[in-house]
Amino acid sequence: MSKHWQELLPVDRYMVSSAGLLHDYDRKVITLLYQPLIGPICISLYMTLWSELEENRLWSQSSLHYNLMNTMGLKLSDIYESRKKLEGIGLLDVYKKKSEEENQFVYELNPPLSPEQFFTDGMLNIYLYKKVGKVQFGRLKNFFCDEIVSMEEYQPVTKTFTEVFASDHLDSLYVSDETLEELKPEANFKPIGRTQAKALGGFHDTFDFDLLFAGIKNSLVPKKAFTQNVLDTIAKLAFLYGIDVFQMQKLVIGSVNVENEIDIEDLRKAARDWYQIEYHNEMPSLSDRVQPVIYHSQTEGPNTKEEELIRHLETVSPRERLLQLSGGAEPSKSDLQIIEGIMLNQNLNPGVINVLIEYVMIKTDMKLTKGYVEKIAGHWARKKIVTVKEAMEMAKSEHRQYQSWAQGKKENKSSAKKAIRTEIVPDWMNKEQALSKDENKEKPENKELDERKRQIEERLNKLKSRG
Incomplete structure (x- = not known):
């Protein structure tokens, strides 16, 4: 783990880009749903970078991190830590170009998940519930949801394109190869549009799928049942609830339906039930992770x-x-x-x-x-x-x-008489300290032994000289 000054300096330059158009509604999602999870400084950094993009543009002007520090009134270490959280939660991608004189960064802003994606994520929504509580979580759901109006008595009457428009003068629609080239975007440009939110990643790196497969017989769960969606769900549930491989094997086997497929909803419910039994109905937080x-x-x-x-x-x-x-x-x-x-x-x-x-x-x-x-x-x-x-x-x-x-500061205070106390340390350190004490005890004993040997040798030499 390197410190911020090994990764980032005030003189390093950066540009802000956007994976697609960001809308005002995204601000509400980020402020109300993401802010409780990553904190206000992270959100402030995201909004500051967003403000550097000109209206309806995808790239900002180049700037120094020193200017960003002054704008936000933050130390570079705080900006670096906030940047990492934005990366981890999928709101920011970072690209770096090294040179002898300076490093250059590109900060690509990603749109947040839609409210529907967030509240059905299976992980972020649980962390949010844990953070804000039941009442506020209910308010947020109501804010980002609307009542469904029944359309059962209505019939679609929308006109299609061909019903409204006709194509006349077919010969006038001919375009040459040269004209076709003009219709395409220029080589160094791309059309401005809207992109999908970036999915959270890294879950597969923390779960041993080889060990999972080794403990499940093909007769119980066919290999084809492990679709990409199932694998993603397993990795995310293991991270969220701190489920080890052996417990996950049991949950997966119990979630196979009559068609020999792994029912993802059943798997999620089984994981949630297991966690609530283990942790007395508590909701998971980041401190409930276990060693990968x-x-x-x-x-x-x-x-x-x-x-x-x-x-x-x-x-x-x-x-x-x-x-x-x-x-x-x-x-x-x-x-x-x-x-x-x-x-x-x-x-x-x-x-x-x-x-x-x-x-x-x-x-x-x-x-x-x-x-x-x-x-x-x-x-x-x-x-x-x-x-x-x-x-x-x-x-x-x-x-x-x-x-x-x-x-x-106690070390700086001198006292005439110091109290003698026995130091308390973990058991696994006692063995180490006992060995060092024994080594220290051996030193004076070795000196005494050497002195005794010397005296005996002197006596023997005297006896030999007399003989």
Whole structure:
């Protein structure tokens, strides 16, 4: 994970383009449906970039990111993080051209999903419900919906083109090859039009389909039942509800109808029912993700206690880990917001966050301090930590540094008498520290042994000289 200054500088230039015409109605969709999910700064960035497009045009003039910083009154790091969220949710595509002097970017704005697409998405609508609550969600649905008027008693009487128009003077409609070329758009131009919203992506990368297929017999679910739409739905449901491959196998088998097809609606309902049983009717949020299979540290069964812990941290969500560490008490909203924040902003994997949660809570008397958590998370992001094992090794090697961060300003205060206390750390760190203590103890013992050997050798030499 690179920091913003490794990816973006104020002197880098950018141009804004649009995949198609953006309409005023899109502003309402983005403001009311997308803003609760990605926040006001992201929406402000989208609207600012949109405003740089001239009316009914697809390209803006070239500009510096420094100017964008001044316009929005934001640091470049805030703009970079907001840009990533817009990319992730499908509202922005980014293109980069490197040169020796500067980098040039193209920011292509994508239209949002239509209200119908959004409310039937199966994921974004659930996140929105979780974010705004039942009452506000109902208001938003009513705002973007209208009452259906029955047309049963009406018959279509619309005239067709051929009923209204006739084609006369056929010879006058002849066009030469030269004229045909003039009718086409010029080579470097394309007609301005409206494009479809960009679908959310990346779900297939976080799900092991090979393992899914290996555990389902062809006699139970035919291979042809896994259409592209079914595969997309499986990947999205696995991401949304944190369903592992083995549980998904059961849900898929249970969703096969009499025609040996996978009923997508039945699969969605089965996934939703499973989640509500597992999480006591709670709706999912970003903190309920689990470690992607491709980032698991071990493929075989665990042999040691540490390997068992690694496997456990890879298969539970950060929310579940908070529940376990607090003895079953429901995590507070503020704790979940801290976890969701670092998942979005630092893009750390759920298993890595589990290690972070355990390390911080045990060291700070079962409290999640936002600044301390974010500082360590930022360090791990810069170090590109992606697996549970890497996170544990990093916590061990940088323990003294993190300890000084926790003490903060207390280190600067001198005191005549310091209190001696036993440091509390996670169990998986005790072994490492015990080894280092033993090594330190061995050093004075080795010195004593060497001194004793030297004295014995001197006595032997004296005896030899006498003899």
